[in-house]
Amino acid sequence: MGRYRNVTILAAAIFLQFLGLAIQIKRSTENESSRLIRVWAVSVVTPFEKGIIRVQGGASGIWHNYFYLRGVRQENRELRDQIEQLRLEQVRLKQDAEQARRLQALLGFKEQFIGKTTAAQVIGSSGSEQSRLVYIDKGSDDGIKNEMAVITADGVVGKVLNVVDGSTSQVLLINDQQSGVGAILEQSRLQGVLKGKASGEVIIDKIMSDEEVKFGDRVLTSGGDRIFPKGLPVGTVAKVSKGPEFLQITVKPAAVLSHLEEVLVITKKAEHEESVSSGASVRAADILAQRLPSVPDKPQPVSPAPTVTGSQVKPQTASPLQSGTTGPVPPPKTQASATGTSVQPKPQLNPTGMPVKAQVPTATMAGPAKPTVVTSQESKPAAAKPSAPPVSKPAGNATQAPSNAPPDTSGDTPQ
Amino acid sequence: MTYTSREQIEVYRFSLPVAILVPLLAIFLQAFIPHVLPFFSTYFDLPLLVTIFFAMARRNPVTGLLTGAAIGLAQDALGSHPIGVYGIAKTFVGYGASSLGVKLDVESVGTRLLVTTGFYVVHQVLYFLVARGMVRLDLRWSWPHELGAALANAVLGVFLFALMDRLKQRA
Numbered sequence: 001m002g003r004y005r006n007v008t009i010l011a012a013a014i015f016l017q018f019l020g021l022a023i024q025i026k027r028s029t030e031n032e033s034s035r036l037i038r039v040w041a042v043s044v045v046t047p048f049e050k051g052i053i054r055v056q057g058g059a060s061g062i063w064h065n066y067f068y069l070r071g072v073r074q075e076n077r078e079l080r081d082q083i084e085q086l087r088l089e090q091v092r093l094k095q096d097a098e099q100a101r102r103l104q105a106l107l108g109f110k111e112q113f114i115g116k117t118t119a120a121q122v123i124g125s126s127g128s129e130q131s132r133l134v135y136i137d138k139g140s141d142d143g144i145k146n147e148m149a150v151i152t153a154d155g156v157v158g159k160v161l162n163v164v165d166g167s168t169s170q171v172l173l174i175n176d177q178q179s180g181v182g183a184i185l186e187q188s189r190l191q192g193v194l195k196g197k198a199s200g201e202v203i204i205d206k207i208m209s210d211e212e213v214k215f216g217d218r219v220l221t222s223g224g225d226r227i228f229p230k231g232l233p234v235g236t237v238a239k240v241s242k243g244p245e246f247l248q249i250t251v252k253p254a255a256v257l258s259h260l261e262e263v264l265v266i267t268k269k270a271e272h273e274e275s276v277s278s279g280a281s282v283r284a285a286d287i288l289a290q291r292l293p294s295v296p297d298k299p300q301p302v303s304p305a306p307t308v309t310g311s312q313v314k315p316q317t318a319s320p321l322q323s324g325t326t327g328p329v330p331p332p333k334t335q336a337s338a339t340g341t342s343v344q345p346k347p348q349l350n351p352t353g354m355p356v357k358a359q360v361p362t363a364t365m366a367g368p369a370k371p372t373v374v375t376s377q378e379s380k381p382a383a384a385k386p387s388a389p390p391v392s393k394p395a396g397n398a399t400q401a402p403s404n405a406p407p408d409t410s411g412d413t414p415q
Numbered sequence: 416m417t418y419t420s421r422e423q424i425e426v427y428r429f430s431l432p433v434a435i436l437v438p439l440l441a442i443f444l445q446a447f448i449p450h451v452l453p454f455f456s457t458y459f460d461l462p463l464l465v466t467i468f469f470a471m472a473r474r475n476p477v478t479g480l481l482t483g484a485a486i487g488l489a490q491d492a493l494g495s496h497p498i499g500v501y502g503i504a505k506t507f508v509g510y511g512a513s514s515l516g517v518k519l520d521v522e523s524v525g526t527r528l529l530v531t532t533g534f535y536v537v538h539q540v541l542y543f544l545v546a547r548g549m550v551r552l553d554l555r556w557s558w559p560h561e562l563g564a565a566l567a568n569a570v571l572g573v574f575l576f577a578l579m580d581r582l583k584q585r586a
Contacts, residue, residue: 131494
């Protein structure tokens with residue numbers, strides 16, 4: 001027996017590990033069955049990682065904040081210019097968002113916003129190319145829970161797989177084989193499941209071979225997985241090849257998954273259904289008036305128009321419904337639907353009959369999870385470009401077209 | 416590579432802090448370095464090199480396989496897959512390396528280069544078989560990649576082993 005002692009011990013060690021593996025695979029909640037071992041291992045390794053990251057961060061801070069300040073003035077100037085551009089863009093987006101919100105209210109559309117995020121530092125990885133996960137320095141003490149979405153400013157990173165302790169969590173990256181993200185292609189609106197491959201590539205599965213997918217199309221979260229809010233950038237289509245049943249779509253992730261440093265964990269998702277009554281200044285009748293086709297505005301006489309007061313955005317009372325007429329409704333030129341809707345707010349007129357610049361809506365969108373509502377290209381206001389002056393101008397400025405509605409001469413209204 | 420009789424073989428041991436801290440350091444570095452150098456985990460396996468080193472130096476198959484199992488299981492625990500895949504692979508490697516250490520002089524650079532290359536391939540084959548056969552991971556085998564990585568580990572191993580030789584104590 002002594003002769004086979006070593007081999008017997010080897011066989012026993014291997015057998016036990018196979019048994020443990022089989023048990024973990026059999027149980028659906030395999031993470032729970034091996035949780036203790038994982039917590040021990042992580043608790044031993046992560047304190048060193050956190051220490052190094054802190055020292056590294058401190059040294060980097062000293063360097064960047066005190067020594068490496070060359071070119072800061074120039075950079076500051078460029079950033080100020082960029083802020084100006086972004087402000088202009090923001091005004092336009094706010095108007096779009098307000099429009100989308102009104103439509104969602106009408107459709108009873110439930111949407112998710114990013115309610116609250118927690119910033120976290122990536123402190124390490126699994127160390128294996130087969131298991132693509134990272135560790136972050138936030139845990140249960142910071143309100144982190146399993147299945148929370150993790151993002152960066154660039155796009156989706158992954159989800160919290162396991163909260164190890166009060167200050168450490170495991171994040172499963174979107175390029176891991178076990179991951180799965182509900183994704184939608186921005187242009188074609190095709191939905192599929194985004195997952196990782198053994199090679200680290202990210203692919204979209206479950207899109208039929210007869211569909212057409214364009215190279216470079218942006219991939220967004222669809223919200224179908226109930227983890228990621230809808231509309232977060234995931235990446236772009238890098239390669240498309242046809243399989244027997246489904247397309248093989250390779251996606252280039254928007255976030256740089258191999259160089260993650262800081263990430264945001266979405267700790268709270270605000271899900272609500274827009275209600276028409278929630279818009280204090282927008283009445284249902286106004287919304288319907290905007291949606292329904294209306295009689296084209298006649299050129300106003302020079303005499304003062306008594307119905308217009310102040311700078312409140314109000315559609316012209318030109319629709320059959322609002323004016324109380326019951327006659328036949330002329331066919332609309334623009335159609336409203338869930339995905340392609342154009343609402344054309346009527347320009348407000350000043351007492352001289354010229355359009356007045358609309359007041360910028362004060363609606364706020366929480367976080368980047370802006371709902372994706374596609375507005376048809378031809379119905380997009382021509383004046384709503386970033387270059388258009390955004391905010392309040394004197395109401396009597398007759399030369400300025402409204403920022404969110406072109407004059408009626410655009411020909412969009414039914415004739 | 417020279418065939419050595421049992422009498423010529425020197426058996427080494429390690430102090431308890433070294434026996435615990437060196438494998439832990441290897442696991443820590445394996446998890447931390449990819450944060451700075453993302454390609455590191457694609458090519459290098461520091462815990463495997465430490466397993467081979469300890470197994471060959473101790474020349475005791477039981478100690479070797481237990482060291483391999485412990486290191487492998489700890490490595491598994493840091494990942495997301497079921498625990499045991501690295502454990503099984505490193506148990507075999509620990510046993511094989513210590514058994515080989517009994518029969519061969521594994522102190523020379525050439526021997527270490529060859530042995531490390533060989534055991535890396537064995538480790539990857541075992542990992543591939545278990546991960547694919549039991550855990551159902553979608554893995555692809557690539558000889559060029561595995562041989563390149565084996566060579567890279569062997570070169571790193573030569574330097575690492577020379578460094579760790581200073582920690583050895585005659586039994």
